[in-house]
Amino acid sequence: MTILDEIITVKQTEVRELLQSKRKFAITKKTHSLTKRIAEAGQMQIIAEIKRASPSKGDIQTNIHPVEQAIMYEKCGAAAVSVLTDASFFKGSMNDLKAVAEAVEIPVLCKDFIIHPIQIDQAKAAGASIILLIVAALSKQQLQELYAYATANDLEVICEVHDIEELSTALSLNPAIIGINNRNLKTFAVTLQTTKNIAQQINNPNTMIISESGIRSRSDAMLARDAGADAILVGETLMQSSNIQHTFQQLQLDRRKKNAR
Numbered sequence: 001m002t003i004l005d006e007i008i009t010v011k012q013t014e015v016r017e018l019l020q021s022k023r024k025f026a027i028t029k030k031t032h033s034l035t036k037r038i039a040e041a042g043q044m045q046i047i048a049e050i051k052r053a054s055p056s057k058g059d060i061q062t063n064i065h066p067v068e069q070a071i072m073y074e075k076c077g078a079a080a081v082s083v084l085t086d087a088s089f090f091k092g093s094m095n096d097l098k099a100v101a102e103a104v105e106i107p108v109l110c111k112d113f114i115i116h117p118i119q120i121d122q123a124k125a126a127g128a129s130i131i132l133l134i135v136a137a138l139s140k141q142q143l144q145e146l147y148a149y150a151t152a153n154d155l156e157v158i159c160e161v162h163d164i165e166e167l168s169t170a171l172s173l174n175p176a177i178i179g180i181n182n183r184n185l186k187t188f189a190v191t192l193q194t195t196k197n198i199a200q201q202i203n204n205p206n207t208m209i210i211s212e213s214g215i216r217s218r219s220d221a222m223l224a225r226d227a228g229a230d231a232i233l234v235g236e237t238l239m240q241s242s243n244i245q246h247t248f249q250q251l252q253l254d255r256r257k258k259n260a261r
């Protein structure tokens, strides 16, 4: 059993409990657009993550205050804040997301393992503007249904892929945003080569590409940018930084010209 299988088993239990609880989630919440921010930006954008711990790294930073961290990210020019809401493996919570979404004016990404529409209702009610759908964690049908459900609810979706096969599944949705995860969620192996290999296969110049995971330095950011990334998603490096502003400056780069992919 891979770690991804383990996580999905826990999610199935969480979904069952949510459904049994008959909790109702608020349906009206204004959302902010990540695609708009990316389209209007001259620089490659940074999506900055709140991540206390992870299954691959254990504790990363357990005593930060999510709201203060998110406000700092916003001040430094983050395009969006990603909040890990999974409790069992990442020590996050939906309350973190809610508190962050109330405190910032930029879009907030609910970073979780979504397998059921009720999690989308919950994320939206907590203030998320964007959700993540992990192709490796879903059947084709689940992916299609969840994608349609989220977009019908005015949420933006990052369709996350790790290999070419997952990319072709994702592309069948004609998604606005593809997230290329440099970390294999089954083995935890990280290589930025993944962004390069996969981005090459994305021919639609309007599809936004986010390079996710393992970005530590300016040269990593350059590699992602040169591979065609419109944005990078950075967790650990920012969570462990003693000077977030400086780390942002290191990672901020001008965009490559469109069509140069």
Ligand SMILES: O=P(O)(O)OC[C@@H](O)[C@@H](O)c1c[nH]c2ccccc12
Pocket: 049, 051, 111, 112, 134, 160, 181, 212, 213, 214, 215, 233, 234, 235, 236, 237
């Ligand atoms: O901390 P990193 O290596 O900068 O990675 C951030 C982000 O990409 C990573 O947290 C992530 C990407 N996809 C995910 C899916 C589930 C959980 C976590 C993730």
